[in-house]
Amino acid sequence: MKMKIRPMIEMAKRHPAIDAANQTQCRNIVIYGYCRFQDRGCIFNHDTSNISPSKNPVSPSQGGNHIGSDMSKRKLNVESASFTPGQSPSFGNAIMASPQQSKLNPKALEAAVFTPRVNTLGLSTATPPMSGAPMPQMNLMDPMMQAAGCVEQISPWWQSDAHIITPTSYMQPEIPPFPNLSQTFDGMTLDQTQMPQNPYEYNPVAPQHAAQVNPYAHQNNPTDVYYGQQSFTQPLQYHLYAPLGPHKQNLLSYQRTVHDLFLKDNIREDLQKKAEATLQTLPNSTLPSVDSYHTLVPLDLHTPKPQGKNAPAPPPSTFGYTSWVYKAINSKDGMPYILRRLEGFRLSNEKAIRVVEHWKRVLSANVVTVHDAFTTRVFGDNSIVFVFDYFALSQTLQEVHFGPNSRYQNRHHGPHQNQTQNANTEHTLWSYIVQITSALKAIHAAGLAARTIQPNKILLTNRNRIRINCCSIFDVLHFESGRTLLELQQDDYIAFGKLILSIACNNPHAINNAQKSMDYVGRTFSPELKNFLLYVFNGPASGGPRTMDELLSMISFQMIQNFDSSLHQNDVLESQLSRELENGRLVRLLCKFGFINERPEFAHDRTWSETGDRYLITLFRDYVFHQVDEAGNPVIDLVHVLSCLNKLDAGTDERIMLVSRDEQNCLIVSFREDLSNPAPTYKPKRLGPLTPSDVFIPRHRLPPTPQIQPPNPPVQPTILHAPPPNPHVQIPNLGIQPRPPPSSLGRVPGAMPSTLQAAMLPQQQYSQTPCPAHQPQQRQQPQFFPRHPAYTAPRPLPHLNQPRPYAPQPYGLGATWTVIRPPVSNAPPREFKPIPIVHPENRRPKSATKAQNLAKTGTDAVDVLSSAQDANGPTDSGDNSVVTTTTTS
């Protein structure tokens, strides 16, 4: 503002027409009755004595005596007349009626009356339903205003202190801006992002207007499919599964199969086989390492190769030399590659091998990329080795279509053969044609020729997915053959036709009787296929060489169909991929469970026992995996497991109830606050970031003196002793599976007692008084359920019998891990009663009667010890597991 006023004053001093301007009535006086720039450099006349009250746009009811110096400073107030656009005196009309009009610029008199358009939001410019001064519309783009000098030198009121002219009685609330609402003024478009709305045009209090507000109006980009999402963003629920298509159609809407949650078995099996083949090694191999490639495994085992010096010479391969194909691992990047060795080749021209550099630039999904070529003597002869990409378990088209195990072998030739087989064959043929055409286009565009379009040099790496193999080899071998590129490329077309003809006729020698084979193709397949073959064999009817553009236009329809199939395949694979989306996270969680649960050696450790946070994880494990139904049978609900694990990983606010194994304590815990924090000494916040190194650190990474101080005292979960259930209380459904009453439960881990329903009420409704069920006289004797006949007790782990409280144990491949214990604080330990976990085979009942009962029921040692405690009273805390283990040993 100051930047604009100062030049105005300076201009006024030196402007020759300053006197004339002093005679001109300031329009702010005319319009508003005052000018807030009067004392700040406005050069126009601010004398209000010559303005008739009746001509003043302010309500006549206010009287002319209000329009004096007093009123000129007065803001609009509640007594002002309401503003109605249709009837209110517009700015132009006011000027026309003013006796000062002769002092105004003539252009101002001709200015059009500005009537704002009704904007696209439906926010009309109608008078707001409030009392206030009439608010004339002011067009700052009006040339009249500009000529009067008000616009250029004085910032518009809405860009400076908008509140100055706000009626005192009208507390203007925060008005959201409505950007990008353009209005056209005399051919000019105003972007209202720079020009906020006139607050008098719209009453934000009016409900009908509020309903018309478009929150997405500021995002008018039609190409932005995510428009408006910023306004209503919700926190992402990472524990929820979103089903991605394609979906099965034959299931009811609520039905899901387990396979819907995971990768398809055939894809998994295929990938696993390929991984296995990639990692395959040859035991007792005598093959040397070549350059940086080691662990060579020969792949061309079908072709007999000479063994020994006196063996007969093998039939020459495609390249005229005895060829060997090895899978090898490159020590530089650890990736598998194919080494194709041509035995007995002597390189005569160094330039020949540099052709491979040109082939490295050919990027096509249908060409096996060549990486390198070099000569070597490590095999005891002069050999040249070409390095290609390795595609595990790929087969050549020769093996697929003409090999002894080919599934095409049983197809009969002739007009009476299966129509379905013909259709499938033609579909396959067009897929090959499109892919080879795509490869040839890339190769020819690079100024090269494939020269290896033949069944034994085209790899099938997936279903109907082919790649031209061994490119560049002929270019090196026949570097100085003297043939032109055009000839070689034309040969590619003919080889292409031969390949398709032989596969169509299911005969590798079909080309030997070309006419008969073409007749067969004409009878069996579509005319388009025959036309394609005629083109690649004979060239265009007009003569001249075959061109890729003509070929592409000829097969364009089939290309579109193949492209569509490819997109469908992409969708399927993406859908399959999404099913594995959560698995990595869930496996990580399960690993953490494995690290924490069932560690009897930590039974005396406060942080690992019943009073430690890790105890929650043990109970949560029971909650997730050891659910039981009313009859005490295990509930195997995979959705429940996945849902719980996802909620834990996402750290949701949801609360669940965990029940101790002796059913004496109920713990209401939240995924975020309690369960996600099993080791507060190390990670005060959540389980999520907990890594194995939080619990175990490899020995070689151990600091010399681990001094880990807990940042905060461990937060213990609130243990609530639930009062007896109130039958009049409505039980909210928290999504927890209903549990059987304790009378039918017995000592099933994770089972929920009868106090569950009451405990599911909000936390503050409970007193922290001891649970009535906790009283010894009310404790029930456990009931045992017989084991399933198929249950076989696991064998004891050997280390459980050894006194190794914190001895290092080997984990993984030879790594030595050591447990890092948190420092023990000086505070007196809280009283706790660890649950003895003793393996069934290690237990030793204290009486023969119990041993007999044990033999009958087959319950585990936990049950036995608990029953012993029930009968004999609580044993010395902390000794249970040790005593039992020692007795066994």
Ligand SMILES: Nc1ncnc2c1ncn2[C@@H]1O[C@H](COP(=O)(O)OP(=O)(O)OP(=O)(O)O)[C@@H](O)[C@H]1O
């Ligand atoms: N890049 C590759 N990735 C994976 N496997 C390959 C690759 N190249 C070839 N193979 C495999 O190697 C085996 C032999 O291929 P090769 O090209 O030598 O066939 P061939 O009939 O022996 O040819 P040649 O007459 O030249 O010896 C085939 O089973 C093929 O699947």
